Amino acid sequence: MAMCAKALKGGSALLLSFCTLNRLAHCPKFSACLSYSRSPFFKGKVCNSNVERARARRSGSVWRLNLSSVANADGDTSSSCTVETDPIKDSANALDIRVGLILRAWRHPEADSLYVEEVDVGEPEPRTICSGLVNYVPLDHLQDRKVVVLANLKPRNMRGIKSCGMLMAASDASHENVELLVPPEDSIPGERIWFGTEDEREKQPVAATPNQIQKKKIWELVQPHLKTDASCVAALGVHPMRTSSGVVVCKSMKNGNIS
Numbered sequence: 447m448a449m450c451a452k453a454l455k456g457g458s459a460l461l462l463s464f465c466t467l468n469r470l471a472h473c474p475k476f477s478a479c480l481s482y483s484r485s486p487f488f489k490g491k492v493c494n495s496n497v498e499r500a501r502a503r504r505s506g507s508v509w510r511l512n513l514s515s516v517a518n519a520d521g522d523t524s525s526s527c528t529v530e531t532d533p534i535k536d537s538a539n540a541l542d543i544r545v546g547l548i549l550r551a552w553r554h555p556e557a558d559s560l561y562v563e564e565v566d567v568g569e570p571e572p573r574t575i576c577s578g579l580v581n582y583v584p585l586d587h588l589q590d591r592k593v594v595v596l597a598n599l600k601p602r603n604m605r606g607i608k609s610c611g612m613l614m615a616a617s618d619a620s621h622e623n624v625e626l627l628v629p630p631e632d633s634i635p636g637e638r639i640w641f642g643t644e645d646e647r648e649k650q651p652v653a654a655t656p657n658q659i660q661k662k663k664i665w666e667l668v669q670p671h672l673k674t675d676a677s678c679v680a681a682l683g684v685h686p687m688r689t690s691s692g693v694v695v696c697k698s699m700k701n702g703n704i705s
Contacts, residue, residue, distance in 0.1 A: 538668045542598035542653035547635040551588040556605040568636010576609035582624035594627040600656040616702035625699045630691035641685040672704035
C-alpha cells in the first residue's frame with residue numbers, strides 16, 4: 447500500500463521491512479522516530495542506537511515508522527515521499543525457495559504415504575527430504591526431476607528419517623489432486639527463487655534462518671497467499687514465482703493452493 451505522510455494524522459504508523467526502510471535514506475522529510483516490532487506480533491521497542499538497529503536487522507525484525515513525528519523545522523508534515531510496503535511479500539522474501547533436482551527417490555521403509563528423496567539444491571551434498579506424495583505422484587515420475595524446494599525450514603524427523611526441506615506442490619481445495627511445482631527446464635539447481643518482476647531478483651534480502659522461520663511463523667504467514675493462477679503459474683498474490691529462466695508453474699492445477 448502506498449501512503450504519503452500528509453495523508454496520515456498523529457499516531458499513524460507504517461509497517462516496514464528493513465529493506466523498505468533503506469529506500470527512505472535520501473528523504474529528509476522522513477527523519478522520524480524509528481521503532482521496530484517483531485512480525486507478526488508487533489511488540490514495540492524503541493531503538494535508540496545504531497547497535498540496536500543493527501541487531502534488529504540481523505534478527506529479521508520489522509521496522510515501524512511513526513509518521514506522527516515526521517516534520518521539518520517549521521512543523522510541516524507534508525511530504526512528496528511515497529513509501530510502498532507489503533508485509534506479506536517482505537515475509538515471503540525471507541523464505542529460501544530454491545530450484546532442486548531429485549537425484550534419487552524411494553519409498554519410506556516405515557511410512558506407506560511417504561517418499562524419501564535425495565535432492566540437489568546447490569550445496570556440497572544433496573539434501574534428504576521426505577514428502578507425502580505416494581498417493582499423488584508415481585515414483586518413476588520423481589527420478590531426475592526438477593522441483594521447487596523450501597530450504598530454510600527446520601529439519602523434521604519423519605518416522606526415523608531426518609527431512610531437511612519440503613517439495614512445494616499445488617493442490618485443489620479437497621487435496622484430492624496434487625501436482626509438484628515445476629521450475630523452467632533451463633533453471634539451475636540451487637538457484638534461489640523469488641516473487642515479482644525480473645528486476646526484483648537483485649533486491650532479494652538474505653534468507654531467514656530456520657530458527658527465525660519457525661519462531662516468527664513466517665511460513666504460516668505466507669502460505670495462505672500462495673496460489674496458482676488460471677494459467678497454472680505459481681504466485682504470491684499478483685507476484686509470480688520466478689527463476690532467471692522464467693516463471694514457476696504446475697502441469698494443470700489452476701487456482702490451486704500451494705504448500
